[in-house]
Each structure stands twice: as structure tokens, then as C-alpha cells.
Amino acid sequence: MDSEPSAEVIVVGSGVAGLTTAVVLAEAGRRVRVWAREPAERTTSAVAGGLWWPYRIEPEPLVGAWAVASLAVYEELADRPEETGVRLVDGVHQGIRLDDLGAWAGRVAGLRAVPGGLAARLPVIDMPVHLAWLRERLGKAGAVVETREVTDLAAVPAPVVVNCTGLGARSLVPDPAVRPVRGQLVVVANPGITTWYTSADDTSGASTYFIPQPGGLLLGGTAEDDDWSLEPDPATAAAIVARCAAVRPELADARVLSHRVGLRPARPAVRLERRPLPDGRALVHNYGHGGAGITVAWGCAREAAELAVAAG
Known part of the structure; x- marks a missing residue:
């Protein structure tokens, strides 16, 4: 340039x-x-x-x-x-196979198949x-x-x-x-989880993931097409926590710190x-x-x- x-x-x-x-x-x-x-x-x-x-x-x-x-x-x-x-940070994408990804995946060092998904340091x-x-x-x-x-x-x-x-x-x-795809997160006090985890459901607006951040553990999530609401929905938040707790039971009682909502520009x-x-x-x-x-x-x-x- x-x-x-x-x-x-x-x-x-x-x-x-x-x-x-x-x-x-x-x-x-x-x-x-x-x-x-x-x-x-x-x-x-x-x-x-x-x-x-x-x-x-x-x-x-x-x-x-x-x-x-x-x-x-x-x-x-x-x-x-x-x-x-x-x-x-190390973590696992559950339900994804290398064959499902494009040629770019070959450029991601350490991306490897594990039982049920892919592991990577991202x-x-x-x-x-x-x-x-x-x-x-x-x-x-x-x-x-x-x-x-x-x-x-x-x-x-x-x-x-x-x-x-x-x-x-x-x-x-x-x-x-351009249209919104609403995402809702729950931030909880981290009980000691140091790895990220994702499991996306392409057939619904719900997914399951947790990402450790310095300010807490981020739990997700949603992908709600054409939803403009920026207000956190309590029922959605409870469902997010429940899905994450099904993967890591210690999250069931994690203290909620905050709620976040963002509109992805799809x-x-x-x-x-x-x-x-x-x-x-x-x-x-x-x-x-x-x-x-x-x-x-x-x-x-x-x-x-x-x-x-x-x-x-």
C-alpha cells in the first residue's frame, strides 16, 4: 500500500x-x-x-x-x-468436522479432530x-x-x-x-473454566457456548433472525444457562454478573x-x-x- x-x-x-x-x-x-x-x-x-x-x-x-x-x-x-x-485459548467446537470447513481450515495451526468435534487453540x-x-x-x-x-x-x-x-x-x-440476527449472552462468575466450548444448532436459533474472559465467563447463545430487541429476555437467559450447565454442571449455580444483547449485521x-x-x-x-x-x-x-x- x-x-x-x-x-x-x-x-x-x-x-x-x-x-x-x-x-x-x-x-x-x-x-x-x-x-x-x-x-x-x-x-x-x-x-x-x-x-x-x-x-x-x-x-x-x-x-x-x-x-x-x-x-x-x-x-x-x-x-x-x-x-x-x-x-x-484452547477449546472444542462440538459437532463440526474438518470436512465441513473450507480450505482456510488448513491454515489454522493445531486444528484437529477429536471425538465429536474439532479442537483448536484460537x-x-x-x-x-x-x-x-x-x-x-x-x-x-x-x-x-x-x-x-x-x-x-x-x-x-x-x-x-x-x-x-x-x-x-x-x-x-x-x-x-442487511438485517439483524439477535444474540443474547449471560456473563457469570467463572467457577474455574479455562477453555472455550461451542455447539451450534443450525436448525434453530439456539446454540451452546461458553468463552472465558477476564471479566467473567460468557455463556451463549442465540441467533434470532430479524429480531431488533436489545432487551435481555429472562426466559432466554435461563435456557442459555441450562444448556451450558448440561455441558459443565458447575455452571448451574454460577453467579450471574450481567446480561448482554447484540444485533449481528447479517x-x-x-x-x-x-x-x-x-x-x-x-x-x-x-x-x-x-x-x-x-x-x-x-x-x-x-x-x-x-x-x-x-x-x-
Whole structure:
């Protein structure tokens, strides 16, 4: 990527896609501003479980490359977990076979078959810490984050505009192909579990997983299509705990610390492309990452930055 300073880029959106794209651009020498309706700690990214794995995201051939590129970055960041929020943690994906995965799986070191599933040592990202670290890295690169409500991408005053608005793209672009997939989590006091576990049920909106994080054990989960509710549902929370306790009985009596709800920005395929604005300026879209925005963040950010640089 060309590292010469050039035309300003405004990145719209402060979730993991927006901040990571802004970091790549700023560190390449671009003048960057991030416009965000709300701070990063209030985005969907902040409430994500944080386990690296391509989940509910298409198209798989492209997703694999983006995910593997991101994996390499997270493996490096895991050397500084207190600073970056990234750790490498062992765990098991129950009910998944190597044959079910794309070619990208061959690039995941240590991924292996075990009775009933796959075992791996994967990045687990403490999202509040990681988002704060991204903002700090962004500031060191000379970029700024501003609180701005954007209602018209064509009105954003920059030669190159990068749209990382996630679910907001549904109304902002507008793009009716973007829709919410609601995820609910329960955070409990960790009784001593040090590994992650997942078991997804593709036939329903329920799944079972637990992910150890510094602030507690995250229990999940749900994948409820077209549900816009951000309010935790008590019955759903109880069912999540019960499913996790069926795997690890000690969780039945774990103290509940908090409840989280996030709306994944689902789309039939990630939209990562450059389009002209009505006046000829460039608009780069980078949204629709479904349940894997963290998993593909760096791969997508680099591609979006290449498109922005080529336009600017």
C-alpha cells in the first residue's frame, strides 16, 4: 500500500470494522477521521463473545482469506494480552468436522479432530479492552474519532468515504439486504473454566457456548433472525444457562454478573467494494459481516484500505 499522505478519508462507524480499517489507513499515512454515532463501547462489537471463528458470514471463499489474515494479526497481538485484549485459548467446537470447513481450515495451526468435534487453540478477544486499544493505536497514528450522526453518506465531506456502519447500513445506504440476527449472552462468575466450548444448532436459533474472559465467563447463545430487541429476555437467559450447565454442571449455580444483547449485521454476502458517490467522490463499503466481524476485521480492513487508497 502506498504510504504517502494523500486525500483525507472519513470512516463512518466505530465498531471493530471501522476502527480497524481506520488504523490500517492511518498507519499507511492517510489523514483519517472516524465519524461515529456512538462510542465503540456501545457498538455491537463491544458485546461480542470474541472467539475467532468464521460464523454466519458469507461468501466462504473470500471469508477464509480475510479470516486467516486476521488470525495472523491476533496471534501476534496475543503476545501482549493485557494491552491488546487478545489471548490464545484452547477449546472444542462440538459437532463440526474438518470436512465441513473450507480450505482456510488448513491454515489454522493445531486444528484437529477429536471425538465429536474439532479442537483448536484460537484467539479470544476481550472486546472492551481491544476496542480501547484500537482507539489508542488510532490516536498514535494521528487519526481522530468524532461523534457525528450521519444520515447521508454523500454529505460526508471527504474525497474518500468508508462505510463501516454495520446494521446501520440498512437505512443509511439504504440496503434492505442487511438485517439483524439477535444474540443474547449471560456473563457469570467463572467457577474455574479455562477453555472455550461451542455447539451450534443450525436448525434453530439456539446454540451452546461458553468463552472465558477476564471479566467473567460468557455463556451463549442465540441467533434470532430479524429480531431488533436489545432487551435481555429472562426466559432466554435461563435456557442459555441450562444448556451450558448440561455441558459443565458447575455452571448451574454460577453467579450471574450481567446480561448482554447484540444485533449481528447479517447479509447474504459481505459488501466490500468501491462505488462512486453522485459527485464522483469515492465511497468504499465494508459491512455485512454477520457473526464474524472480529474474525475478518483485519483482512477486510486491508482490502477496504486498498480500495480507498486506489480511489484517493
